[in-house]
Each structure stands twice: as structure tokens, then as C-alpha cells.
Amino acid sequence: MIVEFGHFALVLAAVMALVQAVAPLVGAARASYGLMVLARPAALAQFGCVVIAWGCLTDAFVRADFSVRLVANSAHSTTPLIYRITGVWGSHEGALLLWVLSLAAWTLAVCLGSRRLPLVFAARVIGVLGAVSTGFLVFMLATSNPFVRLLPAAGEGRDLNPLLQDPGMIIHPPLLYMGYVGFAVAFAFAIAALLGGRLDAAWARWARPWTTLAWVFLTAGIVLGSGWSYYELGWGGWWFWDPVENASFMPWLVGTALIHSLAVTEKRGAFRGWTVLLAIGAFSLSLLGTFLVRSGVVSSVHAFAADPARGSFILVLLVLVIGASLLLYAWRAPRLGGGGHFGLLSRETTLLGNNVLLLVVAASVLLGTLYPLALDALDLGKISVGPPYFEAVFVPLMAPVVVLMVVGPLLRWKGEAVRALRRFVPGAVMALVLGALGVLGVSRAAAVGWPGWRTALGLGLAAWVAVGCVQLLWERIKPPRVSLPPAAWWGMWLAHFGVGLFIVGATLVGSLQxxxxxxxxxxxxxxxxxxxxxxxxxxxxxxxxxxxxxxxxxxxxxxxxxxxxxxxxxxxxxxxxxxxxxxxxxxxxxxxxxxxxxxxxxxxxxxxxxxxxxISWIWAGCAMMILGGLLAVVDRRYRRGGRRR
Amino acid sequence: MNKSDAFLETFRALLLAALLLSSPLSLAGEGQPAPVPASVLEARVSELAHKLRCLVCENQSIAESNAPLAADLRERVREQFQAGKSEQEVIAWLSGRYGDYVLYDPPFKPITLLLWAGPALLLILGASGLLMCLRRRQHEQLAQAPLSEADRARARALLQTPEPE
Amino acid sequence: MKIRHLVPLLLFLALAVLLAFGLSHERSALPSPLIDRPLPDFRLAGVEAGKDKGGGGGEFVPAQMRGEVWLLNVWASWCVSCRAEHSVLIGLGRQLPVVGLNYKEVRGDGNLDARGLTPEMELSLARQRASAWLAAHGGSPFRATALDLDGRVGIDLGVYGVPESFLIDRAGRVRYKHTGPLTAQAVQQELLPRIEALQHEQK
The missing domain is CATH 2.40.128 (Lipocalin)
Known part of the structure; x- marks a missing residue:
């Protein structure tokens, strides 16, 4: 009975999501207050229904109800309780329900946190989120219903894959999905701005904390996944450039570009069209990741069982959502207007450079991930693209990003004269020296002559980051400054320093292990x-x-x-x-x-x-990035009643 | 000694030396003992095994996989190294039997031209896009009409107006 | 709207087309680099029982088959899909000689612990199992059966799963490889036309 009730709740959720999508968007287009005001109640109702559905499914798992096919496939009567509860998301259908639940939760948060936004704008944001929810709920009901019965009921279940019976299973998928789905909020903000034909610094200020929080969740999800494979899979590796891992890394790269682009749009009003495009891009990559993991087009240990029918549905959903958004972008972007002007040597330029480079990296990862598929589909043979390729490509492309990461905060907004470059010379020299010492240290410890250009580059970059962060800190707090920097600044500093720690860990473990x-x-x-x-x-x-x-x-x-x-x-x-x-x-x-x-x-x-x-420096570096992001989110200026700076 | 300790010890010592600007960096003196040949062989096998694909698994290397075929292939790779073959020769031997699919490091061939050149091309594309965008902004900035004399006088007058009581 | 704002949409549509292609395209088997190259040489012990015309328990070398168009079929008694393929092979055996390559009969069976066996014990056990299986499943379609006990010959042929079949021409070159069990349809569409063409070929 409960199972059928859960199924019904899911159907109801889809209906609510449809209302949540159609009413506010139509209402905003027609300036109908009555329709727009339906947004929040519909979203709340959708959230409630999804929670009920999830609760019913969890209940079936806890009771080990083997008349439900999903439970029979993913649980055994002896499976420990905690892994019965988390086993809910161990299969495709259950994981989709987690996706939908995350989206409903983010939507709820946006509803509660958007009271001070203009109604038309808020209605559009909630409406877009509703449209995405509708798509996924319909997908579930049509192809991936978790409540399908198994008749006659199985006497015993098949037990959850032992690899998933682990604490990592409790936190990795929820955090990862909160990250993936969190970019839907930035996406919704972007679409709302395009629909309204207007985008200004206030928009960026609203969008920033949501986007940064999604980025934090995604970073945490990816790191936890990496740490989990490290201790779980038995051979000490922590990143394999597996297609599913890449599917989570690409939105992270674009998401990082997005949070930096938002900074410029907020502070200087520039990069508007670019930021909107990045917001669409980050969520598109989340959706693409969902497709890659479930359609069977790529081979991966992490992939769910291949089902081309499901793959087709998601592809159609992808084309509709992303295609429509990019069409809207092409149509409305010229209307967004430009922003502040800036000189060639300015913080804006470095941030733009950061964006372009991160996009190039993401595109390269996409190229490597899909190339075997492309060749096979065109009957040109079968090849494999694995870690040797990605490492050879990733490290040289990320190097300039890391260099800019230090340069950017030390340059002023709007522009400086070329002689400003002099302030980087002492740091560069010190970094070269420290890097050289590091290389000598590796050379000695690993009993090799030249440890390889990758090690040298990694150590040099890590030294550059360390020196740069110290210099930045000094510039910011040295007298005659009276006040301490705000939380957001500390967040930025911590996250950048964390990147340096990460580079040290990744480089040294690679050369010394x-x-x-x-x-x-x-x-x-x-x-x-x-x-x-x-x-x-x-x-x-x-x-x-x-x-x-x-x-x-x-x-x-x-x-x-x-x-x-x-x-x-x-x-x-x-x-x-x-x-x-x-x-x-x-x-x-x-x-x-x-x-x-x-x-x-x-x-x-x-x-x-x-x-x-x-290797612990890898986790520590990522932890600092996460902490930094959190600090940026809770900065006073985003909180209710926070004064404008 | 443990590698991380060796690294740290060396790093600290050299850092100290560099800071004090005293005795020159000396790499002479007691170094690591020469590695035993057997572990060198295993290291070579392991290094190559990480770059070879297990054909019966879902995206794992033969170093990581427990599949029987993976174990057989590791054994053959070990034999080849023991027979004195170079890594390139072993790779050729394997791809001659299983095709390029078994190699995680895609070889440089006409078919992989776009794969290997792609990132560099993307970088050039991105960089030129960036430069064009920056240059366009510079032109827009310069094209902005400077303040006319009348406007300048108005601005001056406004700035000098005393505050209303 | 400006053209450059349409670029993201166009790029995405290209990607979508690629993904659609990827979805509709079935994951193909590994193409064999041995095609049009000589079959690697080997020398293996044979099985005794069955219609073994190769000299009883003697050895098998591919050179024996020079001048004929023949099929090399990789199989094992522990392989489930080989059972389905068996009747097809028997039928095919009337069109051209089929040689069986028994792959890791003892070591490949997950239910057997082969670690304590001597080479002689392993060989006799493999012979026993192979002949028993052939007898139990309607006779042997093979003119000869070679026993690849440790799978080394399999690796030289690029075998990564069982069953696989190689079509070899009169000059000893591999001309076609079929991965997976042979079905009547595959025989009809892929094998028979090729066999005919090869049989008309001069050496």
C-alpha cells in the first residue's frame, strides 16, 4: 500500500511541478499577479510530494519489502540498516529520485530565500526550476519508476553491491547531487534574466551565494568520491579520469569559471552575457553528466546499467532544455548590454583569462571523454583514452590558470600601468627558487636524476601559489589598513591557498609514491x-x-x-x-x-x-577550498539586512 | 628511508642552506642505495600495466583488475621485460594483438590527430577569442566621445554648487 | 541577433547529433588487428576422443591446414554461450573444416582450483573434460582440437572472451573474426559469402 502511495505521490509531484513551471512563467509574461503567486505554493507542494515518495521508497527498503523490484535488486535481509537506507540511491531509479529530491530541496530554499526579490523575477526563477523538475519527474514515471512491483515477490533480495556498503555511500551521492542540481539555480537565474531582458549587478549579487554554495557541494561531492575510491578500491589510486568522474569534473570547471565571472558582474557590471552563458553551460554539463552515466554510451565502473531507451529520453530532455536556453541566449544576449570598461592589465582581464582557460580545459576533457565514442560511432575503430592522455593535457592547460590565480587578486580593478608587473618579480624569483629546491628534494628522495617536467611544473606552481598568497595577505592587512578583510575575502584566500596545497599533494604523491x-x-x-x-x-x-x-x-x-x-x-x-x-x-x-x-x-x-x-595534502587542499567557499557564502553582504559595501 | 621523510629532510636542509647563503648545495655524499633489479622489473611492469586496458572490465587498467585475462597479460608483459624488450616494443606487441583499444595512452596516428591537437587548437582558439574581445573593448572605449566643453563647464558648475540648507 | 551568439547553440547541436549517433550505434566488438595478416604460428597438444583426424592425441599446428579455407573456433566446456553455438558449428563443419581451440579448459573454470595440478595432470584433465563435453553435446564438429591450457596462444590471437571464431584462407591469413557465439544468421550473412569467396581464391 505504502509503495503505491509513494508512486501516487510521485505522480502528484509531477503535476505540481508542471503547475510550478507553467503558471509563474505564463504569469510573468502576462504580468498576471494571480498566476505568479502560485509559484511558491506549487513548489512547496512539489517538495512535499517528493519527500513523501522518497519516504515511501526508503520505507520499502527498510522493511526489506522484496515485492518491490528495486528493493529485491539492491537489498538483502541481512544488509545492515544504514546500507538499506542508503541503498535507495544505489540504483538508477533511486539515484534519480535523489536527483529530483535535491532539486526540490534547492527549489524550496530558493522559495524561502527569495522573498526580497521582485515577484516577476522570482516567479521566473521558480518557474524554470519547475520546468526542469517536470522533465525529470516525467522521465522517472515514464522509464524509471522506482515503485515497480515484482510479482510474485522474491523470497530474498540480491544485496547491494559490496563496494557500495560503505560510509562513503552515505555522503558522496547526496553531496554530489546537491552540487549538480545546485547549478540549476544559477541556470534558473540566468534564464530569468534573459526572459526579463535585463541583467545588472544586483542580479549577480543575488545569484552569487547560491552558485558558490552549489560549487561547494560539488567540490565536496567530488573530493569525497575521490577519497572513497582511494580507500575502497584497494590500489591507492585517487583519480582515474573515468568518464563518469569527468562527467562531474566538467561542471566543476565551468562552475569555477562561473563563480569568478559572477564576481566581475557584481563588482563591475561587466561580463554579463558571458556569465549567463557560463551559468547555462555549468548546468548543461550537469545534465550531460546525467546522460553519460545512464545511457551506456561510455564504459565505466561507475555507470548504471545501460539502457538506450532511457538514454534517448534524457537526450531529448537535454536537447529541449539546453537547446531552448541557448536559443534564448542567442536571441536576448545582445540586449543585456556591456559593462564597465577595463584596461589590458587589470583584474577583469585576468578573470576573463581564467574563464577562457577553464573552458578550454573543460572542452579538452570533453574531447578526451567522447573521442572513443565518436570514432566508434563513425566506424573508424576503437581506441581508449585514459589517464596518460588526460594528465598530459590537463597539467599544461591548468598551469596558466594557476598563474593567473595569483596575479588576479594582486591587480587592481579597471586597469593599471605596465609597471605594475614589477610587483610580481620578487614572488616569481622566490617561487623559482623554492620550486627548484622542491625538485632537488624529489630527485634525492626518489633516487632519480630529473623527476620529469610535470613534477617540476607542479612544484613551481605550488611555490608560486604559496608565495603569492603570502604576498596577497601581506598587501591586504599591512598598515595603514585598520579593518580586517570581510569573510568573502578570507574565503577567496583560503580557496586559492587550498589549490596550492592540492598541487603540492598531487605532484608529490605522483612522483614519490x-x-x-x-x-x-x-x-x-x-x-x-x-x-x-x-x-x-x-x-x-x-x-x-x-x-x-x-x-x-x-x-x-x-x-x-x-x-x-x-x-x-x-x-x-x-x-x-x-x-x-x-x-x-x-x-x-x-x-x-x-x-x-x-x-x-x-x-x-x-x-x-x-x-x-x-596524499593527505590533496584532501586538505580540497577541504580548504570547501571552507573558503562556505566563508564566501556567509559573507555579511549577502545576508538579509546586510549593508551594501 | 621513507620517501616523504627523505623529501622533507632534503627540502629543509636545502632551504636552510639557501637562506643562510652559506655552504653550496651539495648533492655529494651518501645517497640512496642502488635499487635491487627485481623491484625495478616490478616497477616497470606496474608502470606499464597502469597504461594498459583490461579488455573484459568496465574501464580498469590491468594493474587494477582482478580478471584472469588481466593477470595473464601482466604475466606476459613481465616476460617481455625480462627478455629485455623496451616499453615501446611491449606496447607494439600488445596492440599488434588487441588493437589500440588496449592502450590507455592513445598512439599518435592520423585518426587521433584531432584528439592530440585538439586541446592546443582549443587553447589557440580561446586565446585569440580573448584577444579579439579585449581589443574590441579597447576600441569601444576609445570610440566613446570625450566630454564636450559645454558638458565640462556644466559639470564644474554642479560640483561647485554649495549644499542646500 | 548577432551570429557569434548562435555559436554555443550550434556547437551544442553538433554534440547532440554525436550523442544520438552514439546511442543508436551498438557497442561493437573489438576489431582484430590480425585481419589480412598471417595467423600466428603455434604448436599445441590435441584432444584424443571425437572425430579427431589430426593424429589422435598428437599435436596441432596451423600449417596442417595450409591450402584449405578453414575456421578456428575458440571454445571451452565452462563457456555457457558455446553450447548455443555448438549446433551451428556442426552444421558449418559440413561446409569447411573447423578446428577447435580449447581455451584454458582447466584454469578458466571458476569452479575448479587448478593450482595444485602438475602439467601432465592438467593436460589429461583438459582432454577428459573436452572430449566428454563434445560427446555430450552431439559430437565434435572439429577436424582437430588443440588445447590451449594456459591461454598464451589465445593472447597471441587477441582472444579476450569465449567463444570467438577466425576464418582463415588457403595461405594461412586471417580474413575475418567473429566475436561471440555464431548464430545461424551470422553464418548466413557474414560467414558463408566470405567462405565462398575465399574458396574460389587461388592460394
Missing amino acids: SSLDLRMRPGESADFAGYAVRLVQVDERSGPNYDALAATLDISRAGRPVAVLHPEKRFYRTIGMPMTEAAIDVGLFRDLYAALGEQLPGGDWIVSLHDKPF
């Missing part, structure tokens, strides 16, 4: 990366739905104990899948990573050990 596969018998010891590793014993233990072999590894250095690791090899009884559960000793300057392989005849165990220097 090492791994070793050992054959060990219980009681034996081996040397690895300066540590003594002793396999103490391998025990059997059991979990709720798995049996495991758990090893105990004693790690010591120069006689002093450093860590005790317990890597496991689990066998999930229901699915019959073996899984490695790695053990990591996390450190500030290095992670020690151990995974248990199979047992050889004769009693030896294969133990995989990895030394990952500075």
Missing part, C-alpha cells in the same frame, strides 16, 4: 619504504552479510612501532563477490596503505603495500 607486492607467511617480516612490515596473523571473522579474512600487520620503524593495520578480504555471502578492504595509516606527510590479496598454495599470503607521500 611506491608500492610492493609481497608474499608473506604469518610471522614473516619484510622491508618497505623504510619501514619493517610484519604479518602477524590472518584471522577469520564475520560480519552481518559477509565472511572475512583479516590480517594483522605490524608496522615499525627502527624498532619503534608505527601502526597496526588490519586489511581484510571479504566475501559477501549473498552476492558471492569477494572484496578487498584496505587498511590505511593516515599521516600528515605520508599514508601507508595495505591490502590483502589471495592466499597461495603453501600458506603464503599476497600483501600489497603502498607508500603514498603527501
